[in-house]
Amino acid sequence: MYTTLITAPELNTLIENGNVLVLDCRFSLADAGYGQRVYSEAHLSGACFMHLDDDLSSPITPKTGRHPLPDVDKLADKLRSYGLNNNLQVVVYDDCGGAMAARTWWLLRWLGHDAVAVLNGGYPHWVQAGFEVTQAVPQAEPGNFAVSLRDEMNLSVDEVLKSLDDQSITLVDARGAERYRGEQEPIDPVAGHIPGALNRPLTDNLENGLFKSAEQLQAEWQQLLGTVDPQRIVHYCGSGVTACHNQLAMAVAGITGTRIYAGSWSEWIREPARPIATIS
Template sequence: MAHTTLITAATLHAHLDDPDWVVVDCRFNLADPDAGRRAYQAGHIPGARYAHLDEDLSAPVTATTGRHPLPDPARLAATLGAWGIGPETQVLAYDDLGGMLAAARLWWLLRWLGHAAVAVLDGGLPAWTRAGLPLDTDVPVIAAQTFTARPDNRLWLTVEQVQALPAHELLLDARGAARYRGEMEPIDPVAGHIPGALNLPTESNLAADGCFLPAAALRTRFAALLGERPAATVVHSCGSGVTACHNLLAMEVAGLSGSRLYAGSWSEWIRDPQRPVATGAA
């Protein structure tokens, strides 16, 4: 049985020696882009490969893109194959922020490329270490596989599609409330949000222990904004298309399947000063 949303530390530990399972460490710090790699070198789940958000899970930034453009599918497929990920591989992604940076991004990217057997470690590395499970500093010896990308571009929206979003569809902004309202902006040069977007910060998908809330609680959380709308009418946004994947994952855990990603998100939206900017609560 493929794992397609979340996996517990105990289940992952039981499969560490399974040759068809590949673990990927996705730790990243926006303020210190090499911090995740250093943390990986200091200690990681045995057998894990390291995925760098900027280098592996994004394309180069241009004058019109956001901070983390979607990677070229062929280039990402080559990287995945070099990590030993093939068509039958169960992939497990983890970070140290409950999946927000950047395990959920890898989860979404693999689904975009047609690989459904990917899950995020619930609670991330803190859950693993709380359970007393081992860390390693060895870099694994990897048998490369052939990964064939079959991107489904129905899963994400361009900025032009967001500008033309029908009134019955719902844009959810995953950033913190203060950034959404435009009261502060620590990363991007313009503060505020896309007009019409509603705010649903990713942090509230998690319980105090850093694990996802139960599916029923997540469903209630999203249903409060969806109302009678089907899940497929929801589009997720954030600062650069990374933490928005966490809300998308949370909806899948809740059984609300079919929502999509605005991949460029706020940092792409503000590249054109002619695009409107909203501030305040809504």
């Protein structure tokens, strides 16, 4: 069972044996139709498409961030329509270093499905390795996946706010350093970060489009966190998507038990009374 990363040759073997569900999660924040277009042009054999806004998130409300968690029943129904069973290996991919695919990886684990991995290097690495792509859209027999929701994997905004007083968690911000420091904010209306948060840009997990080795990731995360118990670590980002990349990177390094604040910065700033911090 693959639970963190899988290589292109390993995935190719699974596809040839017909015992894997592959999910294409390509998406662009600047162009919501991008993923469906490139999926229609070419995708991995047998891959089904998942849209970040339509499938992996729920509608935005005045109180939520930009990518609220999806409705559990709706997401489970979609996955079952693609043939998901509880014992089936799932592999997810994108074309941006896992930044989008990691969201699906986390969501499946949130639903109780552990056999899910991210294709290391994603679509570009798959093509570079010379493996097959197709335009054919698969027709799957519906699966019987049963949800076993793990609510404890996600913290609410109120739980995060409370932690500022009792210091029960250590927040890690996955956004770029300029956004974390409050020097610029190209997406959300308020710049800065949640007070006390550390910064680990998700791009630091990658080298040449691939995740760094487990040993290197372990050393880098330990340098950032010191002796902090992993169960105290809570990841966030702009909207709860790329925070999952940092959790995945820690899991690759063998550091498990961390959680996600899915509402993230775009939810945090919905209420002006919530404190923010900047670094000048």
